[in-house]
Amino acid sequence: MSxxxxxxxxxxxxxxxxxxxxxxxxxxxxxxxxxxRALAAxxxxxxxxxKAKAATGEVSTTSIEFVNVNNMKIPFTQRGSGEGCVIVSxxxxxxxxxxxxxLQVLIDGEPCPLSGTYFTRGPGLADRAMNFLCPGISPGKHxxxxxxxxxxxxxxxxxxxTMIVWFRN
Numbered sequence: 001m002s003x004x005x006x007x008x009x010x011x012x013x014x015x016x017x018x019x020x021x022x023x024x025x026x027x028x029x030x031x032x033x034x035x036x037r038a039l040a041a042x043x044x045x046x047x048x049x050x051k052a053k054a055a056t057g058e059v060s061t062t063s064i065e066f067v068n069v070n071n072m073k074i075p076f077t078q079r080g081s082g083e084g085c086v087i088v089s090x091x092x093x094x095x096x097x098x099x100x101x102x103l104q105v106l107i108d109g110e111p112c113p114l115s116g117t118y119f120t121r122g123p124g125l126a127d128r129a130m131n132f133l134c135p136g137i138s139p140g141k142h143x144x145x146x147x148x149x150x151x152x153x154x155x156x157x158x159x160x161x162t163m164i165v166w167f168r169n
Contacts, residue, residue, distance in 0.1 A: 045085035045133055049169035051076050052162065060157045062150050066104055069158060072146035074165045078137050084168050086137045088112065088144050091129035092161035094120040100151035101158075105132040108142050119148070125159060137167070 055071035078084060088105045104115030112134035120128050134144075144165045150156045 045087055045135070045166075047085070047087060047166040047168055050164050050166045052164040054160070054162045056160050058157060058159050059161075060155050061148060062153050062155050064149055064151070064153050066102075066147040066149045069146045069148050069161065072161060072163045073143060074163060075141065075143045076165050076167050077141050077169075078139050078167050080139050080168045083136050083138050086112075086134045086142070086144065087166040088132045088134060088146070089129070089164040089166070090132070090146050090161070091127065093125045093159040094128045094157065095123065095125045095159075096121050096150070096156040097123045097154070099154040099156055101156035102149050102151060103130060104147050105134065106145045106147060107134050107137060109145075120156075125157075 051074050053071065053074060057070075059070045061067050072090070076086075078086065086107060088107075090103065090105070094101055100121045101119045103117050103119045105112045106115075112132040114130075114132055117130055117132075119130060120126060144163075146163055148156065148158065
């Protein structure tokens with residue numbers, strides 16, 4: 001096989017691999033949008049109280065696995081006679097230079113819908129916010145926790161951050 005042909009074949013394989021990755025990411029995004037539409041269409045969230053906290057100081061990670069965001073954990077007690085929903089709002093000054101920062105919210109260790117959400121990409125601190133609608137939360141004591149990760153393993157950063165958990169009391 002000629003060197004010229006090998007280079008062309010390798011470029012073709014590389015282009016095919018990139019296309020497969022892009023199609024897989026697009027399918028995952030479509031799947032997430034479809035599940036979000038289904039969630040929004042069937043669930044109406046009625047809440048009547050909230051707990052909130054704020055934290056300052058930089059927190060960063062290079063982890064490609066979700067890790068807890070320092071000081072972004074709130075215990076709460078859901079009232080009522082059956083399952084209901086909880087809304088978790090999170091905002092922060094965020095930065096991810098040449099990287100992507102993803103978020104998820106856990107209720108008792110289980111991810112809420114929209115977890116794994118793209119939060120920011122790019123240089124410079126910027127204000128960002130996301131709300132997570134978490135259905136099927138039974139009455140009783142629970143804990144909400146915000147987590148983040150770096151999409152590619154480079155440093156991502158959060159500075160001033162707030163978390164609000166809305167629930168039934």
